[in-house]
Amino acid sequence: MSAEEASALQHKAEEQMQETELSKEPNEKESQPSSDTAAASPEADEDAFTYRSLVLCGYGGYDKVKLQVMQGMPVPKKGEVMIRVKACGLNFADLVARQGLYERLPPPPITLGMECAGVVEAVGEGVTGRKVGDKVFAVNAYGLWQEVVLTGAQYTFTMPEGISFEEAAAFPVNYMTAYLLLFKFANLQPHQSVLVHMAAGGVGTAVTQLCKLVEGVTLFGTASASKHEAIRQGGVTHPIEYQSYVDDIRKISPKGLDIVLDPLGGSDVQQGFDLLKPMGRLVTYGFANALTGPKKNRMALAKMWYNEFSIKAMALMQSNKVVCGFHLGYLYKEREVFEEVVGKLLELYKQGKIKPRVDSVHHFEQVGDAMRRMQERLNIGKVILLPEPNKEEESKDEAKKEAELKEDTAKDEEPEKEDN
Amino acid sequence: MSAEEASALQHKAEEQMQETELSKEPNEKESQPSSDTAAASPEADEDAFTYRSLVLCGYGGYDKVKLQVMQGMPVPKKGEVMIRVKACGLNFADLVARQGLYERLPPPPITLGMECAGVVEAVGEGVTGRKVGDKVFAVNAYGLWQEVVLTGAQYTFTMPEGISFEEAAAFPVNYMTAYLLLFKFANLQPHQSVLVHMAAGGVGTAVTQLCKLVEGVTLFGTASASKHEAIRQGGVTHPIEYQSYVDDIRKISPKGLDIVLDPLGGSDVQQGFDLLKPMGRLVTYGFANALTGPKKNRMALAKMWYNEFSIKAMALMQSNKVVCGFHLGYLYKEREVFEEVVGKLLELYKQGKIKPRVDSVHHFEQVGDAMRRMQERLNIGKVILLPEPNKEEESKDEAKKEAELKEDTAKDEEPEKEDN
Numbered sequence: 001m002s003a004e005e006a007s008a009l010q011h012k013a014e015e016q017m018q019e020t021e022l023s024k025e026p027n028e029k030e031s032q033p034s035s036d037t038a039a040a041s042p043e044a045d046e047d048a049f050t051y052r053s054l055v056l057c058g059y060g061g062y063d064k065v066k067l068q069v070m071q072g073m074p075v076p077k078k079g080e081v082m083i084r085v086k087a088c089g090l091n092f093a094d095l096v097a098r099q100g101l102y103e104r105l106p107p108p109p110i111t112l113g114m115e116c117a118g119v120v121e122a123v124g125e126g127v128t129g130r131k132v133g134d135k136v137f138a139v140n141a142y143g144l145w146q147e148v149v150l151t152g153a154q155y156t157f158t159m160p161e162g163i164s165f166e167e168a169a170a171f172p173v174n175y176m177t178a179y180l181l182l183f184k185f186a187n188l189q190p191h192q193s194v195l196v197h198m199a200a201g202g203v204g205t206a207v208t209q210l211c212k213l214v215e216g217v218t219l220f221g222t223a224s225a226s227k228h229e230a231i232r233q234g235g236v237t238h239p240i241e242y243q244s245y246v247d248d249i250r251k252i253s254p255k256g257l258d259i260v261l262d263p264l265g266g267s268d269v270q271q272g273f274d275l276l277k278p279m280g281r282l283v284t285y286g287f288a289n290a291l292t293g294p295k296k297n298r299m300a301l302a303k304m305w306y307n308e309f310s311i312k313a314m315a316l317m318q319s320n321k322v323v324c325g326f327h328l329g330y331l332y333k334e335r336e337v338f339e340e341v342v343g344k345l346l347e348l349y350k351q352g353k354i355k356p357r358v359d360s361v362h363h364f365e366q367v368g369d370a371m372r373r374m375q376e377r378l379n380i381g382k383v384i385l386l387p388e389p390n391k392e393e394e395s396k397d398e399a400k401k402e403a404e405l406k407e408d409t410a411k412d413e414e415p416e417k418e419d420n
Numbered sequence: 421m422s423a424e425e426a427s428a429l430q431h432k433a434e435e436q437m438q439e440t441e442l443s444k445e446p447n448e449k450e451s452q453p454s455s456d457t458a459a460a461s462p463e464a465d466e467d468a469f470t471y472r473s474l475v476l477c478g479y480g481g482y483d484k485v486k487l488q489v490m491q492g493m494p495v496p497k498k499g500e501v502m503i504r505v506k507a508c509g510l511n512f513a514d515l516v517a518r519q520g521l522y523e524r525l526p527p528p529p530i531t532l533g534m535e536c537a538g539v540v541e542a543v544g545e546g547v548t549g550r551k552v553g554d555k556v557f558a559v560n561a562y563g564l565w566q567e568v569v570l571t572g573a574q575y576t577f578t579m580p581e582g583i584s585f586e587e588a589a590a591f592p593v594n595y596m597t598a599y600l601l602l603f604k605f606a607n608l609q610p611h612q613s614v615l616v617h618m619a620a621g622g623v624g625t626a627v628t629q630l631c632k633l634v635e636g637v638t639l640f641g642t643a644s645a646s647k648h649e650a651i652r653q654g655g656v657t658h659p660i661e662y663q664s665y666v667d668d669i670r671k672i673s674p675k676g677l678d679i680v681l682d683p684l685g686g687s688d689v690q691q692g693f694d695l696l697k698p699m700g701r702l703v704t705y706g707f708a709n710a711l712t713g714p715k716k717n718r719m720a721l722a723k724m725w726y727n728e729f730s731i732k733a734m735a736l737m738q739s740n741k742v743v744c745g746f747h748l749g750y751l752y753k754e755r756e757v758f759e760e761v762v763g764k765l766l767e768l769y770k771q772g773k774i775k776p777r778v779d780s781v782h783h784f785e786q787v788g789d790a791m792r793r794m795q796e797r798l799n800i801g802k803v804i805l806l807p808e809p810n811k812e813e814e815s816k817d818e819a820k821k822e823a824e825l826k827e828d829t830a831k832d833e834e835p836e837k838e839d840n
Contacts, residue, residue: 184699185742187607269733278754279604284733309733313689313704316745322605323743325736334698 049073051147052387054367056108059100061294062368065112074150076124081156083138083149085118086165087361090370090383091173091202092263092288093329097142098371099296101287104329105142113145113385114329117159117168127153135159139172139338141329145364147387154335157342160349170202170356170382175345176338177285177328178206181261184337185324186281191216192258195249195275197268198288199236200227201374202382207261208235209354220249220257230380234357246271256280264289269309278320284309285326294375357381363390469493471567472807474787476528479520481714482788485532494570496544501576503558503569505538506585507781510790510803511593511622512683512708513749517562518791519716521707524749525562533565533805534749537579537588547573555579559592559758561749565784567807574755577762580769590622590776590802595765596758597705597748598626601681604757605744606701611636612678615669615692618708619656620647621794622802627681628655629774640669640677650800654777666691676700684709689729698740704729705746714795777801783810 048071055068076082094112096102117137120130130136136156138144144151159168181203182188188211196207199221211217212235221236228239240248249257258280260272265287273282292300311323331337348354359379362370363386370383468491475488496502514532516522537557540550550556556576558564564571579588601623602608608631616627619641631637632655641656648659660668669677678700680692685707693702712720731743751757768774779801782790790803 265733278751279757284737286737287734310730311743313685313729313745314707316743317704317706317747318750319745320747320750321745323731323736325733325739325741327737327740330738330740331698337699 046073046075047071052364052389053111053147054113054145054364054385056098056110056112058108059098059296062098062371064098064108065367065371067364067367070146074148076122076127076150078125079127079152079154080124080150081120081127081130081136081153082122083116083118083136083151083156084121085116085144085147085149085387087117087169088113088145088385088387089115089169089171089173089202090374090385091115092286092291092374093173095291095371095375096287099291101290101296101301102329111143111146113143114141115139115169115172116144116146116149117165117171118149120156121148123153129153130156130158135165135168137168137172139176139332141332145367145385145387155332157346160346163349166358166361166384166386167356169384170358171345171349172342173328174202174206174356174382175210175354176341177203177326178210179341179345180328180331180337181283181285181326182207182210182259184341185283185326186259186261188214188217188259190214193218193220193253194259194261195220195222195245195257195272196261197222197242197245197264198377199223199231199239200380201377202379203263204231205234205357205381206354211235213348213353218253220245220252224377227380246275249275259283261285263287265308266290266304267307270307273309273311273319273321273323276319276321279322281322281324283324283326291375294372359383361386363388365390466493466495467491472784472809473531473567474533474565474784474805476518476530476532478528479518479716482518482791484518484528485787485791487784487787490566494568496542496547496570498545499547499572499574500544500570501540501547501550501556501573502542503536503538503556503571503576504541505536505564505567505569505807507537507589508533508565508805508807509535509589509591509593509622510794510805511535512706512711512794513593515711515791515795516707519711521710521716521721522749531563531566533563534561535559535589535592536564536566536569537585537591538569540576541568543573549573550576550578555585555588557588557592559596559752561752565787565805565807575752577766580766583769586778586781586804587776589804590778591765591769592762593748594622594626594776594802595630595774596761597623597746598630599761599765600748600751600757601703601705601746602627602630602679604761605703605746606679606681608634608637608679610634613638613640613673614679614681615640615642615665615677615695616681617642617662617665617684617688618797619643619651619659620800621797622799623683624651625654625777625801626774631655633768633773638673640665640672644797647800666695669695679703681705683707685728686710686724687727690727693729693731693739693741693743696739696741699742701742701744703744703746711795714792779803781806783808785810 050069050071053068053070055066056064057066058064074082091114093102097105097112120132120134120136123130130153136158138151138156140151140155194211196204198204200223211219218237220238220240221231222240222242222245223231225241231239238252256277257275258277260275260282262269262272262284263286266289269284276282287304290301290304359381361384367385370385373379374383470489470491473488473490474485476484477486478484494502511534513522517525517532540552540554540556543550550573556578558571558576560571560575614631614637616624618624620643631639638657640658640660641651642660642662642665643651645661651659658672676697677695678697680695680702682689682692682704683706686709689704696702707724710721710724779799781804783806790805793799794803
């Protein structure tokens with residue numbers, strides 16, 4: 001199936017999206033188009049230009065993210081670059097967004113995607129640090145799951161030598177998150193003990209690698225038993241199962257922990273807080289407990305809100321503890337923080353001290369598969385999306401996808417509690 | 421007035437306290453008296469031994485702390501030392517305790533006092549690091565405002581060369597608090613901005629000195645206008661008045677602050693939280709707002725509890741902020757932390773980088789004056805108590821004290837809101 005055919009298929013089912021709207025998404029604030037961009041092809045060619053995009057067309061299950069073909073060449077405005085995307089990262093926040101639980105994003109239709117890696121194909125006026133041909137990765141709150149992306153140059157970072165596009169796309173969100181959690185919020189020190197949930201996931205893998213850089217850290221990580229050997233080899237000192245983590249940790253470390261990293265939300269935050277030693281630090285940075293299946297589960301949400309961690313000043317004083325909240329999506333404006341953290345991470349990558357672990361690679365057509373893999377916690381490491389069509393597999397994929405969508409509809413409301 | 425006469429006077433008004441009870445206070449857990457202590461004087465001499473003690477006899481105003489004379493020589497048990505106390509520090513927590521608001525202490529009668537400095541006069545079995553004649557300072561939750569103190573050797577620290585007893589008594593609580601607040605909880609980094617309330621107080625002075633050790637720190641400090649010049653000279657970058665601190669800080673630092681240290685409680689905690697930049701850190705470590713006068717003010721307490729800061733996980737996540745609670749009284753068991761922090765502070769003292777600022781020195785008879793001075797925020801630096809009788813001033817003091825006690829009774833219920 002050609003790009004044009006794919007487009008026609010999508011347009012049957014949903015309203016056509018305006019390319020101008022989409023190209024604006026990653027950089028809403030820059031409203032002045034530049035007249036002298038690097039993309040200097042004749043107007044007719046620009047109009048004929050098409051690119052593939054994964055668009056959230058409504059809140060719900062895996063089928064709400066549709067492959068669409070956009071038309072018309074995006075032209076970088078002042079301060080922007082155009083990236084030919086080679087690989088994208090999938091994050092838990094994308095699953096949250098698909099269910100309509102990420103209040104920070106505009107309503108659908110909207111192109112999803114918080115990170116990508118690719119090659120700069122054009123630069124807008126005033127861009128000095130990037131040039132055509134540069135390999136870069138980019139982060140933003142959404143809009144990066146596209147074959148071609150426009151984004152502010154300040155949201156891009158030059159890829160280090162020797163890194164693949166897949167690895168580069170796996171890099172920014174997970175490693176920035178892990179770095180900020182450990183070193184800017186929890187202030188990890190030598191010989192401390194840390195608990196991270198979903199230790200086999202993207203953030204969990206990055207946390208594990210970064211903990212290894214600090215002397216004598218004891219890392220507890222929850223994951224399903226089938227992943228324990230893999231995460232132990234990765235560097236988790238004590239792989240434990242989610243179902244019994246409080247008891248397991250108390251047995252091994254009766255005095256409690258120095259740091260708890262909680263992406264789960266709900267009652268786990270309180271349990272993590274209770275596991276802390278005096279002067280211990282909890283960082284709450286997600287609510288994966290709300291994602292029990294492909295679609296919004298109102299019961300799980302209600303349970304999570306009912307059990308939401310809450311603390312008052314006096315109780316906090318008497319505990320001598322620290323609670324931190326972290327949400328990368330609300331930090332995008334803090335450019336200095338990003339520059340500093342990515343700079344340090346790239347240095348660590350170049351020194352061979354950290355290396356993204358890619359779990360699996362899926363073409364855009366397989367985005368449902370990719371999301372399901374993450375939703376069902378089957379991944380060990382990062383799930384990657386490729387914009388480029390998988391021509392050999394195309395017909396097979398389409399058939400498979402249709403079958404899956406039917407299955408999804410049947411499964412949508414089933415809560416899945418295992419393997420947090 | 422001799423010690424015996426003072427004793428007789430006290431005993432008129434209140435129940436006689438058993439010396440055995442008092443001597444046990446600082447070391448409740450050691451129940452085995454040692455038979456071979458250094459205090460080897462004959463039994464008759466031991467019984468005749470007396471020492472002065474500031475005893476909280478009930479909750480209320482300044483008159484509830486009474487000077488009493490205890491009889492019988494305290495004998496250090498295993499692991500304990502006996503200290504001949506030369507100077508004691510007064511802390512906000514002592515005022516809180518007097519009003520019955522410090523739930524961690526046993527009920528009256530109880531000897532108050534969280535810190536003292538003096539000379540080791542006897543050591544119990546098994547004490548290796550301290551010997552008779554050592555100059556030491558000690559910290560504990562209570563029980564140290566006495567001429568002679570028994571305490572576990574692990575709660576004592578050797579005084580550095582050249583420090584006076586007054587300075588040494590001013591050292592432990594304020595500097596440990598300031599160090600823990602800044603470096604263990606708020607994780608102060610170069611070029612950050614800090615707000616500390618009651619900047620002219622003991623903790624405020626210590627915070628100011630420690631902030632000067634970190635490059636490029638901007639320190640905002642609230643104090644009444646009359647103290648601004650003094651705290652500016654001490655190192656506060658921006659002395660500001662409590663009444664307008666939110667506006668004043670917003671004018672100078674529109675993006676907000678990196679760190680807020682809040683000893684006030686109530687609505688100030690939320691205001692401090694709101695003043696933080698993303699990734700900023702608030703430490704709540706007291707509720708001075710509850711102390712509006714000598715006696716418990718139910719209205720102020722109700723207002724404080726009504727306005728108590730409370731935060732939920734999701735709001736914390738979306739703010740990307742950190743909230744910490746600190747209470748030294750709940751950290752006394754963390755010996756490693758104490759050793760580390762006091763070790764670092766003593767090193768800084770020896771290097772001339774920190775120096776306790778003594779506001780005023782009061783004999784035990786003047787404890788009411790001392791507490792009033794702190795309550796009314798008249799002090800700049802530390803208020804010190806001396807166990808030794810002030811013989812020259814004795815008769816004058818007594819007359820003054822009686823007049824004050826009458827005044828207190830009249831003033832007891834007046835809230836005083838100024839100069840937090």
